[in-house]
Amino acid sequence: MKHLILTVALLITSIFSFAQETQTITVTIDNVTSDKGKVGIALHSKDTFMKAKPIAEMESSIKDGKVTVTFKNVAPGEYAILALHDANENGRMDFKENGMPLESFGASNNVMNFGPPQYEDAKFMVTNKDISLNIRF
Structure with missing residues (x-):
């Protein structure tokens, strides 16, 4: 009887964990300065x-200054x-000697601060x- 109750409890728990809804996040950047390189x-x-x-993380080539990627199965949170x-596809952000970025970047909500x-x-x-989401560089 204990095994039957435990089995039923585990079955119910696993059904609810698989039933957790996930969403997609589609990100568009439409002001990339050139089609050279990739956008990460x-x-x-x-x-x-x-x-x-x-x-x-996703990486995309650029066409006509635009990139669109979709993150799938994102849990609520x-x-x-x-x-x-x-732009030069070296896998990192490049900086000037004074510490300013050489390559364009952006973040969700498009808040651009110094730093x-x-x-x-x-x-x-x-x-x-x-x-x-639309992110601006």
């Missing part, structure tokens, strides 16, 4: 933003997105609907 787009949590490997136009993007400015919520 990274999905971050507060814990990974500007500190660690992103939750998910709070996130931020960082994007970089890696690096801040999570609190870039964060957004994923709830029960798919999201479309």
Whole structure:
């Protein structure tokens, strides 16, 4: 009897965990300065933003100054997105001698401050609907 109850409880738990809804986040950047190179787009949590490997990342070629990528199966929660136009395709952001970036970048919510993007400015919520974001460089 104990095994039957335990089996039923595990079955119900697994059904509910698989039933958790996930959403998509579609990101469009339509002001890339050239079609040269690639654009990298990274999905971050507060814990990974500007500190660690992103939750998910995508890379796209550029056509007519535009890029669109879609992150699928995103669980509800709070996130931020960082994007970089890696014009020379060396896999990193390049800087001038004075520390200013040589390549275009942007973040969700399009807040541009002096200095690096801040999570609190870039964060957004994923709830029960798919999201479309436009990021400006």
